Amino acid sequence: MSNLKDVAELAGVGVGTVSRVINNQPSVKPKTREKVLAAIKQLNYVPNEIARNFKMQKSNLVALLLPSIWNPFFSELAYYIEDELDREGYKLILCNSGGKPAKELYYFDMLSQNKVAGVLGITYNDIESSLDTEIPIVSIDRHFSKSVPCVTSDNYTGGRIAMRELYKAGVRKPAFLGVVTSVFSETMLRKKGFIDEAESLGLDYIVYEEPDPVMDDLKYFGNFFKVRERREVDGVFAITDLFAAKYIDQAQKYGIRVPQDVKVVGFDGIQDSTLFHPILSTIRQPVEEMARTSVRLLLNQIAGAAVSLETIRIPVQFRPGETT
Template sequence: MASIKDVANLAGVAVGTVSRVINNAGAVKPATRDKVKAAIEQLNYVPDEVARNFKMQKSKMVALMLPSIWNPFFSELAYYIEDELDRSGFKLMLCNSGGKPEKELYYFDMLKQNKVAGIVGITYNDIESSVSAGIPMISIDRHFSKQITCVTSDNFEGGRIALRKLVQAGSKKPAFLGNVPSMYSETLRRKDGFVHEAQALGIPYAVYEEPDAIKNEDEYYSNFLRRHPDIDGVFAITDMTAARYIETAKEAGIRVPEDVKVIGYDGIQDHPYFHPVLSTIRQPVEEMARTAVKLLLGKVEGEALEQEVFCIPVTYRAGETT
């Protein structure tokens, strides 16, 4: 990566001159300014001053990176993040990546060059090397090796609660229905909690997973029904997964909840997909969003965070599927 000294050498000027051009401060001859700008462009140099500006909080803009704005959980999260930012005098820049790593990389590169105050990010892709430690950032559900604080719900406890509720509803052989992201995420702990509780109670169980993203959803759900015909309870990794399973099960003549009890995870029952109303593990979306913003703005002010992970309790919301 090019340094300010590299720019100065290429332009044939002093480092201080490059700094004055970048900050638009002090007198610099037009011809010299043009040489410096050309060197910056040729070397694709991202000024260190950008990181300094973050710390000085010159910007009132915070970026939110989401895999998909269409997902009701992400939409609700964005609503509360924007509201909390607005209360604090900040504005939101929405970056909808569609879950594509190349688009996420593009956004991170853009954000490095634009003076946003910080980033709240949700990503399940391998983009570790592009996450700049110089930009204040809070992650939702994802751990990075750098010092980036993660805000998440208590996924492990959510899995445990789901297993117990299925058993209480009469399930004798429940299954976990999920997918595996390319990078480790706190969402994987939903399965861990489910399996832990099943083993602790001595309940037979099944786990069905495919790599994320699922290439063929129809095949994914039909394979599950074919491989596990004796399942009488399902804990799905998300509410959307649960809703799609219920739809497929109905087409196969399986009744919910008479034949199979179903519990999702997120708590977005207001979405029209949910008929019948889904029993679910409700994430504290508003608290997660507001906590993420408060932590980020603290980082922008230079505060050191004592915890690497902020884990917020979940609740069970009974519906018509158990």
């Protein structure tokens, strides 16, 4: 494998000149450039990216830290993030934290040791105090107080819209179903939106949250159906599509028909939801826009721009399906 010096020697110029040619820097005479390019070609030279990173003390790697790529919402997000990063010449490192605090911290540590250029984080836990402030971070769906910008969809309005749509579909006794993640998670605003809208409509509502995220879903729904308001509820707003789908699945086992007995609205708008039956009515998150926005924000920060501390909230839309 040939290196800069080989090229320089063959072309009869200095290494600095070759470097400038490679990096398309100005002030190289066309004739010299030509000579160098010829030598590069002849030697089949390719720049050693590792040496470059070393010298510059930074890589062109951006890490995406999320609970699980297996989750279709995150995999859609990852898809667009990778696409946007690739356009800008960055590579994506994927990290599954499982939502566990220890793993989230471990990855942050490892990533800063590896001098990644930046991190896009979808974290569930309160790891704020342990963050390495050296490294640019953009958070998705989670608000930090430190200098970490946040990109999220308009969860609050989404919650209100969901409730309103349930109401329009005739629901008078709505319930919110979800798992509690962090209180700092922006997704909690979905609940708030739901509650505020329900109250402004003067409705009796129920909030049924699962405090333990690792608890079995079956048990969760079991509790919900048996112990709680099995008969009374006529509408459900589930915190995610996946959760809504599970609810519907279970509801049918309890002889509850959707949408006849209970209307359902989800949240996310995962792509393949037309393959679920019944097709879910949902609040569609602008995944692509969120992805690209986060990346651009991060790259700005990497480029040294001032960190904009505001939370960027991208509007959501109701997508009607068969469950309302």
